[in-house]
Amino acid sequence: MAKTPEQPKMKRRQQFVETFKMARKGDPKLVWWLLGAFVLGAAIGFGLFWILPGSGVIGLISSIVGAIMLGLLGALLLFSRRAQASAYAQIEGRPGAAASALTTLRRGWKTEPAVGFTKQQDVVHRVVGPPGIVLVGEGNPTRVKALLATERRRHERVAAEVPIHEVVVGNDEGQVPLPKLVKYVGKLKRQVAPADMTDLLSRLKAIDAARPAAPLPKGPVPTSMKGFRGQMRGR
Structure with a gap:
């Protein structure tokens, strides 16, 4: 019974992995694009949170958290666009x-x-x-x-x-x-x-x-x- 709540999460995780594999097949440079988007988003996030009020350890921690959040957001948004383009490119012209x-x-x-x-x-x-x-x-x-x-x-x-x-x-x-x-x-x-x-x-x-x-x-x-x-x- 304890494993029941994990099943939907596993399904979504597997679905995401399959989508990534499909996108990477049609877009070999996908990983590098995502890495670049993460780094750029993280840099922007760190800068934005660094100028907010706060200093010392608390300011540093909030800046790191902000960098990670915006970095992941940027990577996911780019993944959405490139995966969509890759999916359509792979099926275009085929029956159905x-x-x-x-x-x-x-x-x-x-x-x-x-x-x-x-x-x-x-x-x-x-x-x-x-x-x-x-x-x-x-x-x-x-x-x-x-x-x-x-x-x-x-x-x-x-x-x-x-x-x-x-x-x-x-x-x-x-x-x-x-x-x-x-x-x-x-x-x-x-x-x-x-x-x-x-x-x-x-x-x-x-x-x-x-x-x-x-x-x-x-x-x-x-x-x-x-x-x-x-x-x-x-x-």
């Missing part, structure tokens, strides 16, 4: 990358990967949240555009009164880059009340039950993006 990124959305969003797809692995993912229904396509732009139109018509049959948004992931004009996808979706205008979400999701089950399984390869993107959600989202 957008679906993996969308798992980092906050609570109140429901993501369903590959609600529509082609044999060439062009896919459309669905996100249901405060803005309504967001259809996110990735793959060949021409095929994805047609696929989005098909999915829009399919969803309008069961949720005609709900706003439907279309997003194409990519780096061309009119598309949303993968690293900016979550932020873009999260900023869409809120038009669906939380109380209506349950009914909407229930109606969408009708079209979900009729579609075949998506022919995506197993494990197309790093599964640690889910761990990345809790560690890096800035809650």
